[in-house]
Amino acid sequence: MRRLYLSATLIFWLLVTAFWAGSLWLPPAEKNAAIAVDKSISPTELAKHKAPENCWMAIRGNVYDLSAYLPEHPSQPDILLPWCGKEATDAYNTKTKGRPHSPYADELLVKYRIGILASGKP
Structure with a gap:
C-alpha cells in the first residue's frame, strides 16, 4: 500500500511539473490577442x-x-x-x-x- 501511495504521489508531481514547464514555452494568450x-x-x-x-x-x-x-x-x-x-x-x-x-x-x-x-x- 505504501508503494502505491509513493508511486501515485510521484506521478502526480511529475505531471504538475510537466504542465508548469509546458506553460513556460507557450506565449501568453493576452499578447496574441493584442496583436490580433x-x-x-x-x-x-x-x-x-x-x-x-x-x-x-x-x-x-x-x-x-x-x-x-x-x-x-x-x-x-x-x-x-x-x-x-x-x-x-x-x-x-x-x-x-x-x-x-x-x-x-x-x-x-x-x-x-x-x-x-x-x-x-x-
Missing part, C-alpha cells in the same frame, strides 16, 4: 453593424462586437440597441444616467474588442 485586434475600423464600417445580432460600438477609441453580450447585459438589451453602430463613449461613461460603469465592466469589454476606431466621419 489592432485592426482599424472606419466609422462607415462601424455604422454597418447596428442590428442586435451584429452590434458593434466604439467606446474610448476602441471598437467592440457586443452581439454575443447583449443577452447577458444586466439590464434590458433595449438600452444598448440605440448605440449599435455608433460612437458610444458618453453613453458608456455615464450609463446615460450620470453613473459610470464598474471596473468589472471595463475588464469585460476587453474580450469583445475587435479593433480601433479610425478617424473620420461616416
Whole structure:
C-alpha cells in the first residue's frame, strides 16, 4: 500500500511539473490577442453593424462586437440597441444616467474588442 501511495504521489508531481514547464514555452494568450485586434475600423464600417445580432460600438477609441453580450447585459438589451453602430463613449461613461460603469465592466469589454476606431466621419 505504501508503494502505491509513493508511486501515485510521484506521478502526480511529475505531471504538475510537466504542465508548469509546458506553460513556460507557450506565449501568453493576452499578447496574441493584442496583436490580433489592432485592426482599424472606419466609422462607415462601424455604422454597418447596428442590428442586435451584429452590434458593434466604439467606446474610448476602441471598437467592440457586443452581439454575443447583449443577452447577458444586466439590464434590458433595449438600452444598448440605440448605440449599435455608433460612437458610444458618453453613453458608456455615464450609463446615460450620470453613473459610470464598474471596473468589472471595463475588464469585460476587453474580450469583445475587435479593433480601433479610425478617424473620420461616416
